[in-house]
Amino acid sequence: MGRLDRRSFIKRVLQAAAGIFLALGAPQGRPAQEAAGPLVKLAYRALEPGEPVLVTLQSDGTARSASVAFLGRTVVLRPAPGSRSAFAFLGIDLATKPGPHAMVIRVDKATGGTEEIREDIEIAEKAFPSTKLRFKPEYVTPPAELRERIRKESELVAWVMSVVTPEWLGDGPFVLPHPAPSWSNFGQRRLNNEVLQSIHTGLDIRAPFGDPIRAANAGRVAMASDLYLGGKTVIIDHGLGVFSSYGHLSELKVKRGEAVGKGRVVGLCGSTGRSTGPHLHWAVKIFDSRVDPEAMLRLPL
Numbered sequence: 001m002g003r004l005d006r007r008s009f010i011k012r013v014l015q016a017a018a019g020i021f022l023a024l025g026a027p028q029g030r031p032a033q034e035a036a037g038p039l040v041k042l043a044y045r046a047l048e049p050g051e052p053v054l055v056t057l058q059s060d061g062t063a064r065s066a067s068v069a070f071l072g073r074t075v076v077l078r079p080a081p082g083s084r085s086a087f088a089f090l091g092i093d094l095a096t097k098p099g100p101h102a103m104v105i106r107v108d109k110a111t112g113g114t115e116e117i118r119e120d121i122e123i124a125e126k127a128f129p130s131t132k133l134r135f136k137p138e139y140v141t142p143p144a145e146l147r148e149r150i151r152k153e154s155e156l157v158a159w160v161m162s163v164v165t166p167e168w169l170g171d172g173p174f175v176l177p178h179p180a181p182s183w184s185n186f187g188q189r190r191l192n193n194e195v196l197q198s199i200h201t202g203l204d205i206r207a208p209f210g211d212p213i214r215a216a217n218a219g220r221v222a223m224a225s226d227l228y229l230g231g232k233t234v235i236i237d238h239g240l241g242v243f244s245s246y247g248h249l250s251e252l253k254v255k256r257g258e259a260v261g262k263g264r265v266v267g268l269c270g271s272t273g274r275s276t277g278p279h280l281h282w283a284v285k286i287f288d289s290r291v292d293p294e295a296m297l298r299l300p301l
């Protein structure tokens with residue numbers, strides 16, 4: 001093993017509509033698509049804070065496994081069901097500093113040895129909207145006896161999402177949990193009762209009260225609980241570090257541990273917890289990165 005000299009393989013970076021293609025071991029002068037060697041492809045909507053990235057390895061048979069290190073985390077690409085490719089998810093957290101961030105892609109060859117490629121990925125700056133909201137004071141400055149409950153619940157949610165299932169449980173591309181339009185308020189900076197208190201880490205969908213809310217993809221229910229701030233909340237584990245959550249529900253329709261198919265009703269829309277009226281709070285996390293759920297719909301799964 002060991003890092004190969006840069007000149008011992010040719011790295012090709014092609015700007016394309018879908019993203020960047022990185023080819024390892026491609027002979028010079030030939031397009032990456034015809035590369036003799038494994039092809040690592042990044043697919044994304046944008047390289048900005050709050051965006052998910054799908055990493056796919058299309059092996060020509062010479063690669064045994066691959067991993068990608070980016071933004072302080074290393075992910076191993078897992079075989080995609082029913083295909084010769086392998087994939088993994090990366091999240092560019094909402095609070096990622098814009099600028100160049102090193103990505104290291106490592107491919108273990110079937111014949112032994114490792115090839116490594118290092119590329120600076122430029123994270124562009126993104127301006128998130130801001131707003132002023134009015135809540136009952138007990139939701140903005142909760143009384144002492146509730147602060148402990150809120151702390152414990154946020155710890156529990158973090159713990160639930162820290163348990164990564166090392167296989168893909170999803171079923172094709174992500175879909176909307178409800179067809180109503182959103183407020184496009186992912187990443188919104190919020191002044192709650194004049195105090196800059198929070199960043200909105202999900203997307204609010206204008207679903208009417210009582211409407212069915214559906215799983216955005218297949219997975220396993222990791223949590224179905226009533227939380228002080230989030231209200232009645234369902235969290236689905238899709239595997240490979242991807243979790244989606246559905247908050248402020250009026251009713252829970254699934255239980256923890258249950259396997260759910262894509263489109264399965266997980267609850268009914270409501271306004272439980274810290275909410276100003278009926279809507280769905282939809283959020284997606286990739287490992288500990290908070291990403292825009294709408295961007296998940298664009299990933300070519």
Ligand SMILES: [Zn+2]
Binds near residue numbers: 204280
């Ligand atoms: Zn929300």
